[in-house]
Amino acid sequence: MTATATPKEIMATVIANDLRDGEWVEVGANLPVPRAGALLAHLTHGPNMTVMLAMTKAYLHDVPVIEEFAFITDVAATRWAEAYYPHDRLLSEMRFRRRGVFFAGGIQLDRFGNSNLIGIGADPRRLDFRGPGGIGTCNATLQNGRYHLVTTSHSPRVLVERCDYVSAVGYGDGSSDFRENHGLDPQGPASIITPLCVFDFDPDTRCARLRSIHPGVTLEDVREQTGFEIGDDGDVPVTPVPTEEQLELLRTRIDVRGSLR
Amino acid sequence: MTGTAERRPVLVDEAAAVEGVADGMTIAIGGFINAAHPMALVRQIVRSGARDLTVVGSASSGLEIDMLIAAGCVNTLVSTYVGAEGLAPIGPAFRKAAQDGEIDLFELDEAHFYAGLRAAAQRLPFNPWRAGLGTSYPDLNPRLKTFHDPIDGSLLIAVPSIDIDIAFLHAAISDAYGNVQHEGTGFGDRAIHAAADRTVAQVEQIVSNERIRQNPAATSIPGADAVVRVPYGAHPFASHGYYPADKEHILEYVDAATDWLKTGSRTRLDEYLDCYVREPVDNVEYIERVGLRQVLALTEYS
Numbered sequence: 001m002t003a004t005a006t007p008k009e010i011m012a013t014v015i016a017n018d019l020r021d022g023e024w025v026e027v028g029a030n031l032p033v034p035r036a037g038a039l040l041a042h043l044t045h046g047p048n049m050t051v052m053l054a055m056t057k058a059y060l061h062d063v064p065v066i067e068e069f070a071f072i073t074d075v076a077a078t079r080w081a082e083a084y085y086p087h088d089r090l091l092s093e094m095r096f097r098r099r100g101v102f103f104a105g106g107i108q109l110d111r112f113g114n115s116n117l118i119g120i121g122a123d124p125r126r127l128d129f130r131g132p133g134g135i136g137t138c139n140a141t142l143q144n145g146r147y148h149l150v151t152t153s154h155s156p157r158v159l160v161e162r163c164d165y166v167s168a169v170g171y172g173d174g175s176s177d178f179r180e181n182h183g184l185d186p187q188g189p190a191s192i193i194t195p196l197c198v199f200d201f202d203p204d205t206r207c208a209r210l211r212s213i214h215p216g217v218t219l220e221d222v223r224e225q226t227g228f229e230i231g232d233d234g235d236v237p238v239t240p241v242p243t244e245e246q247l248e249l250l251r252t253r254i255d256v257r258g259s260l261r
Numbered sequence: 262m263t264g265t266a267e268r269r270p271v272l273v274d275e276a277a278a279v280e281g282v283a284d285g286m287t288i289a290i291g292g293f294i295n296a297a298h299p300m301a302l303v304r305q306i307v308r309s310g311a312r313d314l315t316v317v318g319s320a321s322s323g324l325e326i327d328m329l330i331a332a333g334c335v336n337t338l339v340s341t342y343v344g345a346e347g348l349a350p351i352g353p354a355f356r357k358a359a360q361d362g363e364i365d366l367f368e369l370d371e372a373h374f375y376a377g378l379r380a381a382a383q384r385l386p387f388n389p390w391r392a393g394l395g396t397s398y399p400d401l402n403p404r405l406k407t408f409h410d411p412i413d414g415s416l417l418i419a420v421p422s423i424d425i426d427i428a429f430l431h432a433a434i435s436d437a438y439g440n441v442q443h444e445g446t447g448f449g450d451r452a453i454h455a456a457a458d459r460t461v462a463q464v465e466q467i468v469s470n471e472r473i474r475q476n477p478a479a480t481s482i483p484g485a486d487a488v489v490r491v492p493y494g495a496h497p498f499a500s501h502g503y504y505p506a507d508k509e510h511i512l513e514y515v516d517a518a519t520d521w522l523k524t525g526s527r528t529r530l531d532e533y534l535d536c537y538v539r540e541p542v543d544n545v546e547y548i549e550r551v552g553l554r555q556v557l558a559l560t561e562y563s
Contacts, residue, residue, distance in 0.1 A: 030346045055446065070508070071346050073296035075445065075501050075561050084445070087293060087320055088452040091375045118368065119359075124401055130359040132351045133342040135321055139372035139392040167370075169395040182395035183416035 005242045007195035008033050008152065008260035009250055010214050013242040014193050015103070015148065016040035019049065024100040026052040026140070032068070032259040033193075034103035034150055039066055039254045040246060055090060056081035065253055091136065100144035104137045104189075108163040109149050111208045111228035113170025113189040113201055115141075116163035124165070134167030141168040146190050154194035156227035171206035178206075197222050198239055207231075212239040270437035271487050275543050278461050278489045279305045281427055282314075285336075289317035289457060290325055291430035292498065293448035295345055295506045298325040299431040299463045301494035301544035306429075307332040308539060317425055318343065320371045320449050323498060324514060327352035330364060331518055331530055332538065337365040339423060341374060348511050353518035354530070368401040369393075369420070375449065377423035381456035387419040394418060428457035430482065431495045433502055435462060436470040441482035444502030454482050463491045465503050491544045493556055504559040510551055 005013070015037025019025060023046070025038045039060065042049050047061045053069075054077035060066055069077055078084055106115035107129070117137060121128035141147045149170075151158050170188040172178030179186050192199040192208055196217045199208040213222060213236050223230055242250065250260065279302055282288060288306070292298035303325045311334050318326045318340030326343050329335050331354035343352035358364045369377070376388035389408075394416055399405045406419045430453065433444035441462045443450065454460045462485040473480060494500075497510035517533035520526065541547040548556050 030350075070348075071295045071499075071506060073293050073448075073499055073506075075499065075505065078445075086446040086451065087371075087448045088375050088378075091320065091372050091449075118397060118401070125362045127360050130351065130356045132344050133321075133340065134368075134370055134398075135342045136371035138370035138396055138398065139390075142392040165397040165401070167396060167398070172395050178395065183391060184395060 003247060005247055006261050007214060009247065010239055010241055011150070011152075011193050011195065012036035012040055012250060012260060013246055014198055014239060015150075016044065016246065017240070018148070018190075019046060019101060021046045022048045022099065024050040024052070024096060026100070026102060030072070031103060031105065031150070032255070033152060035068075036250060036254050036260055040249060043249050043253065044246065053077050053080070055085050055087060057083040057085070063253075065256055068257060068259070091139070094143045097143040098145050102140045102144035102147040103150050104141055104147060104168050105150055106158070106163070106167070107131045108158060108160050109151060109192055110160050110163045110170070112162075112172060112174045112206055113149060113192070113208065114163045114166045114172065115149055115168045115170065116165050117167045118165040120164050137168040141189070142184065146187075149189050149192040151192070151194050154196045154225050156225060159192070159194070159225070160227040171201065174206045176206075196225060210236045212237045214239045215241060268438065271439040271485065272437050272467065273487045273489055275301055275305045275489055275491065278302055278463070278487055279309050281459065282306055282309060282311045284312045285314070286311075286426045287315040287317065287424065289425045289428040289453045290322070290329075291319055291428065291448070291450040291453050292323065292325070292495070293319050294321050294323045294342075295348070295511070296499040297431045297445075297448060297450075297495055297501065298323060298498050299429045299494065300325060300496060300498060301463050301491040301547070302429045302461065302489070303329060304538045304541070304544070304547060307334060307534070315339065317423055317453070319453070320374045324349065324352055324511065325498070327354045327518060328514065328534075328538070330354045330358045331521070332534055335364050337367060339367040339369070339374070341369060341371050345511055345515065348508060349515045353515060353522040357522045366401075367404070368398055369405065370398065373398070373405065373418070373420045374423070375452055376420040378452045378456040380420065380422035381424045382452070385422060387421050389417045390420050391417055423456055425453065425457035426459065428453045428460045430454065430460060430462045430485075431500065432462050432464050432481065433500070434466045434468045434472075435464045435485065435488040436468055436473045437488075438470060439482070439485035439488050440470070440473045440480050441485050441488065442473065442476070442479045443481045447481045451481055459486045461485060461487045461489070463489045463494045465492055465494070465500060466490065493548050494544055496548065496551065496556060503561075505561050507551075507555070507559055509555065
């Protein structure tokens with residue numbers, strides 16, 4: 001009998017299934033779901049992936065249990081390091097990021113794939129809520145070959161019509177030439193991955209549209225919890241759940257402490 | 262023929278290390294989020310009563326910046342993030358001061374941060390960067406200007422130079438002449454140093470010049486203007502090769518600062534600042550107040 005995967009384990013599996021061997025992926029310290037997804041891909045089909053862990057280049061394919069770190073500066077991560085990057089070097093060497101895949105979160109994500117870590121409120125000098133700051137997401141979402149927006153909180157406050165501020169740009173105002181007019185590659189975010197569903201972006205309208213809904217979740221649930229309008233796409237497929245092998249790897253080698261459960 | 266002049270050591274104590282800080286200056290604080298901030302010097306800067314500083318945090322800053330804001334030293338902040346990851350996703354004093362309009366924010370991305378430092382190091386007015394176009398950064402920070410590249414005409418952002426008067430860093434060792442070596446990578450400390458007129462480094466140990474010369478390639482800051490010996494000087498943050506972050510003490514600060522954010526009362530925050538920052542005469546007294554048993558129990562591989 002197969003154990004039932006949790007929504008976060010399904011999210012990690014969506015991420016893992018998207019990653020290809022040989023890609024470069026950065027695993028932040030404080031994003032447990034993208035961390036698990038990247039490591040799952042590395043262990044199942046990505047022995048040639050470059051996994052960046054706490055600013056180290058790590059080879060983890062044979063590591064029995066990959067422990068978690070509380071901080072990106074945790075010196076314990078260096079035990080698996082083949083290289084340890086000074087931070088300014090990591091932010092200067094952009095050329096290899098074309099084969100990189102990045103994951104960004106936000107206090108707001110909007111229907112055009114823009115994300116906001118800056119704050120909420122009309123007056124930037126008097127924000128109702130000051131966010132943590134964009135860190136490196138503005139740059140990393142542009143430099144990497146592909147990126148996904150990820151949130152563990154699917155609610156109308158997070159998934160909004162338009163972000164109050166944009167720290168990482170998706171398809172801007174949704175106009176067909178927004179990215180080109182701003183000197184950017186045409187490709188914005190590939191998807192938004194949430195505990196309820198996966199959105200991708202309609203190539204014609206650049207609006208988020210349902211690609212799949214997780215098992216046990218209804219279209220009505222998603223509509224209620226989403227702050228932008230979701231088109232009537234009729235038959236939305238069910239998100240593939242982790243295989244037995246994937247779930248076992250997650251629970252015994254990647255997420256032993258159960259942050260996804 | 263050898264002259265009689267002698268090489269001058271640059272060793273100073275904590276008080277002398279921050280003497281150059283004047284109101285209105287631009288200072289930088291090295292390290293990264295929960296590691297390697299020059300906390301003995303940060304606390305000394307608070308004790309010096311400096312005001313209206315423009316503070317350049319590390320590319321992503323920790324609660325050392327939150328503390329400087331809480332103590333009223335900061336006019337303008339240059340940083341992409343202030344927080345302590347899971348211990349405090351957003352610095353509480355940073356959040357309060359930003360929401361109340363008490364500090365000016367030079368909004369930017371980590372890549373802009375290094376582009377600006379690089380411009381300062383190269384004595385250029387700006388460095389170009391592409392990311393940021395189409396975002397709110399140029400609106401929120403009018404000093405980020407868009408322009409057309411004269412080579413191929415594409416739209417770019419000019420990131421102005423981030424010129425630093427004094428950079429304060431934490432590292433593992435130095436000799437008496439300011440040849441500083443980090444343990445670990447040093448995060449962005451080299452880039453901060455290169456953008457600064459003067460660099461003051463606190464270190465865990467002062468070592469002989471011969472020891473530095475055993476591994477000259479490891480010298481990350483070749484010639485700090487002043488060095489200070491401060492064992493446990495990065496506490497409560499990690500110092501690679503010496504001790505990890507003291508989560509318990511960081512949470513003590515977070516609780517006190519969060520009380521200010523939530524209630525508007527500074528009572529608990531001021532109790533923290535009095536006890537750990539304003540009253541101790543130096544880092545030794547600070548460590549005594551935190552507790553020798555708590556500090557000496559910190560170990561990287563437990």
